[in-house]
Amino acid sequence: MRAAMTRRQRSVDVVVVGAGPAGLAAARGLAGHGVGVVEVLEREAVAGGVPRHCHHRGFGRWGVTGPQYAARVVEAALGSGARVRTGVTATGWAGPLTLETTGPHGLERIAARAVVLATGARERPRSARLVPGTRPAGVLTTGELQQAVHLYGQRVGTRAVVVGAEPVGYAALSALRRAGVTVAALTTEEPRHQLGLAWAAAARLGHGVPVLTGATVAELLGGGRVSGVRLRHRDGRLTTVDCDTVVFTGDFVPDHELARRGGVALDPGTRGPAVDGAFRTGAEGVFAVGNVLHAVEPALWAAREGALAADAVRGFLDGSGPAAGGPAIEVAAPLRWVAPNRAVPQVPVEGFVLRTSEALTRPVLVVTQDGRRLHRQYVPRRALPHRTLRLAGRWTGKVDAAGGPVRITVSGLGGGIFGAAAK
């Protein structure tokens, strides 16, 4: 309580937690439409989020790089009149719409009329993946690697193994190349790499990197510094690749700590806050956008959500938004998750994003509620694990708000021209 008395109390209209593409787009959409005081809290020293250290191109048109994109979204938010406060961490909740913060200027308690969680996602490190072996130095994630190389100019090592061939693996390759590190191998547990043909060819041809598929990291070797990885191949064979650096890439999870500490219900599939198409969580006045909802989608998708969420927040503040509540949207294996994951008939949804746990060839997605079919969609391509699978949102108007959960299944698994042949 003594600490409470030394917290500065403040009130604003909307607090946005996280100044990445989603949070900044939300702030811009709010402040730019005259929603009083909109304050973005960013715990890092610089706003812009993960794109700040993604030096590759592909952020928007004309070959915009991550840092260029980050600078633009920050500028746009500031230009709209939003306050962006860096170096300030939302450490917890003092009430349903009241956050506690720590920053170099002290402790605060900030009450708002609405809170937007845009806390993003991170890669799971070696420990969370339960990779056995020693705990040597030189083992990192892409996020740490990119910051070390692009923000701090630190030396990384001389010879690396990159684990996981999701698209982010390619970003790791590019950061390693910038740091002058030889890449001994790119390994993935999946039977096929997930890079896309062009990227895989670029890895092999452009960088001379062998791509090892169907290989699991069985053990990390080395005392003080990592000396190699032992790989288990699909046929049970064990091989050792010598290296002094191991980069674990992909396997993103939402950074949901603040949501959980606030009692915001999570979706069991995404492990991010459960939201409807208006980005409303189960806690009234608390919204969530960006990769905390779905780990991970590209920055432009996150920013689009931020802009859409700004409209929904305005609707909530002026009381014009639709009633909340509605059934959960569930997925059946091999689908892993869907976002948004609550269906409200009055809330239109531009599109859903899904993930599958195994490769599906031209799958048909079927949406049902209480045995009634709401939607059927043919996906005219191969759906890969860790890659975006999209589902149209036009069926949400058919949902019975008082009905049971909405289910998304893959139809005809196991054969048929409209079915999906797994693997």
Place this chain on the structure above:
Amino acid sequence: MTVTTKGPLSPRGQMSSRPYDVAVVGAGVVGAAIARELARHPHLRIALVEASGDVGDGTSKANTAILHTGFDAVPGSLESRLVGEGQRLLAAYAAESGIPVEPVGALLVAWDDAQLDALPGLLEKAGRNGYGAARIIDADETRAREPHLGPGALGALDVPGESIICPWTTTLAYATQAVRSGVDLHLNTRVETVSPEGGDHLLATSRGALRARFLVNAAGLNADVLDRLVLGRGDFTVTPRRGQLIVFDELARDLVRHILLPVPTALGKGVLVAPTVYGNVLLGPTAEDLDDKAATGTTADGLDGLLSKGRRILPALVDEEVTAVYAGLRAATEHDDYRIRCHEERRYVTVGGIRSTGLTASMAIAAYVAGLIAEADPGLDLKEPVEPAPVHMPNLGEAFPRPYQRADLIATDPAYGTIVCHCERVTRGEIRDALISTIPPASLEGLRRRTRARGGRCQGFYCGAAVRALHEGRGE
């Protein structure tokens, strides 16, 4: 204050310097406690010699972090006595030095009839160890006390006196106080041979020679090796017993209220689930007898086994994120009890076979060893110890205010309001303080044990490069 990390121990031209009165080999929790205890005699010249680059870098850094009551020790054993005394001494020392301790209590949960039948015997044993507060509780009370337990708990032995403690701060507090009281700490100093010379011990080390009148062996896993170097024979063999552990994220902390200990039966010992003072939940350890004293790796089988046992005890736990997997080696010997032997004629004490209870017993072991030395070598004059200047360690515990929560501290220095490691909420001020402390960390791992930086769920995804930059720039 002398802490050396490289270069010859006795620079050329200074070979004639006065030999140390006592050299303690091994700066784990036991060696550091002994050095601290001996430093209470300011006239003594003391060396604390450590093979690694940091204190507490072996067995001491990887234990289960429990401050035991000693309720389940072998009654009448030296271990029973020293754990009981040590618990009281360390609890008081922790309170005065800022070492985080949480008196959460323990439940030994019985999952089958054999375990349930074993509880009365354990209760009686606790009594014989001088611990009277334990009692047996039924299934309903067990469930009420631990609502997230898996199905099938039949009852439990309630041991309210068990606590959790920070093992890293404990070792560091002892070593810091020892160094501030005049002990020379020599890191990266591996003892290679020991020979008698003019009544003293001449230690040949990886950093040159060191002479000492009295030698204390607190070499942990290598105590048997050092014993043979000194005596030419040894009376015990250390068999490293590997314990693999899984640390779950702080968001799992609310799932468990007590230390959940296994009930030992003839069929073996299970694993424990315990909160940590950092707000994590610990699951483990395995117990694997090995012959490699460097085998601190985890294995797929070990981790799978822990998860399946953990799922039975606390099903929701295994759905939470894992922040660390690690393995520690316990210095098990063929003997049931601690092996503390004084060889008076050689002016030598061996402190061997100190198992995981050694953290709890450390201060009592130190006092016991000091007593043995006083008796064996009256010339050292250990009659009147003085109280050392107290140390105030940075708080790493969640049960006490941490710098990021303290407006008063941030007002004096904004660095305490600048969070660098977000998962663990470690501020730039704390990292800077650690880097300029009495015993600064030699590595990022050492920095983690002093501050918790990089120790959380992201393991450096967000802060790794920033923490490294502070470490390499020594704070700024």
